[in-house]
Amino acid sequence: MKGGYAGKVLFVDLTNQKIREEGLPDDKVMRAWLGCWGIGLKMLYDMVPPGIHAKDEDNPLIFWTGPLTAVDVPGSTNLSLATVNFNNDLTAGRSHTHGDLGINLKRAGYDGLIITGKSEKPVYLFINDEGIKIRDASYLWGKDTHETEEILKGELGPSVSIGAIGPVGENLCAGGMMCNDRNHNMAHSGAGSALGAKKIKAIATQGSKSFPIAHPEQVADIRKRWVQLIMAGHRYGRSRHGMHFKNEFVAIKDRMGLAGKNFTINQFYSFSLGLNKHKITAQPCHACPQACPVNIELVSGPHKGLVATISGGGEGPEGAGPILGIGEPEHWVYMLDLYDRLGVESSVFGCTLAMAIEAFEKGLITTKDTDGLELKWGDPELVEKMVRKYAKREGFGAVLARGPLEAAKVIGGDAVNFAVHLKGSGLNLHDWRGSWGMLLCHVVSGGSGWPGTAADMIGPEPDAGYPVFTDPFDYKAKPEETRRTSILKFMRDANGTCGFMTWNVEGTNEIVRQAINAVTGWDLSTQELIDVGERIMHLERAFNVRRGITPEDDYNISPRLLEAPKDGRAAGKSIAPYLRGMVDDFYALMGWDKKTGKPWRSTLKKFGLEYAAKDLWG
Template structure:
């Protein structure tokens, strides 16, 4: 192909027939969808029809890189996107991980891997440049993720490989199971269960090829400039390298926006015991970084004492300090470290795992779940031993852990008696650690995300920093579309979100266009990038529209729309239905979608060269 940055090839592996093939990436595909999530969204839409069982043979699992992957552009070279139809909510799903797997995939010569079908017995995929083999994984099946990856390295004769695998939770089809690559997780939406449903335990990849960018001199210049801007930036250049994302605990608690006790409150009296400063002073062991990243925001931490003292983890990240910490009312950092490590070992998404545990705690508090039905556990908020035990039970799918591994929506259906009010999810995906009630832009971001409750489509950054007024609701629909255009672009280049601090957190900029130019050679305006982002976002939404999605799907958890934050600096804030509706109208207006139905308008589809979707989308009316 004529553009730089791409390997130019996609690997296709059919596990039912053992057929392995490759296909070329066309220039037109790059021009329309850029790469990464854009390519994968297009393939998923074309090849996985509505009604497909996410855990059945006909679902597909796609591992993709972007044009910038494998280069040494700061904070850009490492990310992997995994795309599939989610078994948690039957929707389009993209989930991301750092580490080195994506760079190695590119070095082996592949922009993406499409996994199809289902193996008749446990297998793993071995990729060594052009050699691709489906190998037996009977000795790996049943093992946890760290051991699996260590075994794979031994089996590879200690050669330099990167690995991605599932743990017992994925093997046992827990719908909140993740994929672990090294110590990094593609966590959301049950990608691990899809991998398990295909009897695919792992992928090991070794690559020796490079990546050619379009304009090496311009690439070097821009790369040097970004490095300088990172060093000069207090947050990205100093805060993140020192404390990692854990520092957000103190920031959000001070704002009264730290989910506590299943989001019943948003201030946690023991926040100082689970924040970045406390971790740094008491548990810090070493820094860790994704492939080629100078920021090294990952922190290796060790539990200090008592029954958890042998646990070492890379993390916990901010999301996990919330999900296994404040949102379960837990102040024992040692227990959170243990819970984080166990989630990684079993292959459980820490956000969804923590959310279903905090929901169980609230249901116990409200009398909807008695100790007998909870395997005899005392599920009081703050009981860290119960939290750690529930992580184990979810991983083993044992006792109450079986239904909890299905996520909050199915857990609520199982409990009945109005438990759905305590399931904090959007479109079936559990909500992470950024306040919807305190940040209206974040709220509309959650509501209109194609995958559901994620902080990676809507973003909290600009409102939290006061760059955009967090007290205003008007204009937030339009604002959040700008943010989502930026995140969709980043996910198709497949870049780390931490670059927000350098390129800006609100929308697409000349920096984004310059990055595309030096890497691929495509000379695109900001307007061109917006069109690409809108095209991809509509394609994701169209995947969901085929499954019945419409305006009524773009909503928030009951609690966020009906219960104001009860105390603290953000006391009284919430998102009543009329405010959500006003922000939805703005969003649809900005996107060119029908305000009544939430479906993209015919002229919008035509403008974005999506004419083939006209029939499909408008048939659903």
């Protein structure tokens, strides 16, 4: 390629304190996988044979930017992590973050950062134009993510980007996050706990180098047209310049996507009423017209004066309060800020505590089990006490720190029937039972964050062939909708821009193709670009099958997700009678074997994955 990449990958072996640089894989490989989750997954497959566990020294942390990261196109911020999913120790763990962390990594001269081994003592990595330094972080261990960021910025300079873990990651709890640039989190797959397992407290990046762009004269025009598409695009479920917050989440409430009280209430109209009276300020990333994260200054209530630095995705703001029965913004804003400080993903902690509250209500546990605390809905003081115990693995917190499924097994009885999870990992904190396309996308995924973006909850997906919302319960149509939208999602995960630049936005397949060709000098066709997404899906499936995933894992999902909701637009409707057939149809459309869940040999060969075909079929 003639441009689009900084040209180097940094390898760090923490056990032996060795560092080396390599050039990029060859042009053919990069063209097939692009960057971010694409090339990261490819390396994960190559580096992680079955039998490697998430906590093992041999489990790599594979960070990648993409060809559009740090280019002057909208939302060019994506940094992805590929590792074994820490939350279930089973599937391919995918996580993304935005802000400046990835931009600075690429501007320091590195497209990728691959960390193996384990340090004996806490360290942080500082990567800048001069290379990488591994520095002692003993004095930071135990501090929360915000404190760590402030201390390191004070020492390294205000323009340095910091990604830090908190006590949840240090203590290897389920759902640890790495929090960066205050308004951003690498949240899924237990990314923060994966860093904690290697004793990495933080990653600091600062870069000022340029990298080649094949056709720089085309970039300004592409940016202009891309911004126009975004601004003309679908606005229903999306946060733009804080609007999602300012309108008090009317879209998700309207479509009944709130997972209230452990998925027992969808109609939660009081959620976030009064949020708009607090000071909400958008915090846009570099080159982004969307500006989804916000700072919220609470102007009243017990935490008056707090300025919470909230990330823009819906899972935290829309999920953290409702799952525990908390709707007042004065409380959930404080909770979310505390989750960020401790470094815990709201869905993993939220679903786990919600399961425990329901178990308490049903008499499966009592105050003798819960350190004397009465577990009940809508109790922000309880949440604060419990999340602090969770972070320290203290008392009942040590049970919860196993995550929703494993904690439910410890609690016993029928708790596993109302523990909400995806293959033992966290579910995006919305209730997808009112949108069977979104639900199927999640069911057939590895439980590592957002999979496909079916057109039946958040917005239509014109570039996948769905220009208007689809019927959310059309079970015959959902397998194809899942296939098409998932392919697009995974292609988008590989190019280096934030998913909000393309999700629901008509015309972005073409603009992404033009942008990649302009920066790299390639001549990618639309089909080649879409094939990148499908290739990723097949290799991710191969990775997961190789580690033991079978069709039973897709049929036998969390029983709570098979129940019919009691209220909302899906009241009385359960996907249960249709799910097996939907999964089977999806497999057939993907070219996957119904009996084993493996991608067919012919499917893998079609996408240049002969090595995976050999692994799966001999």
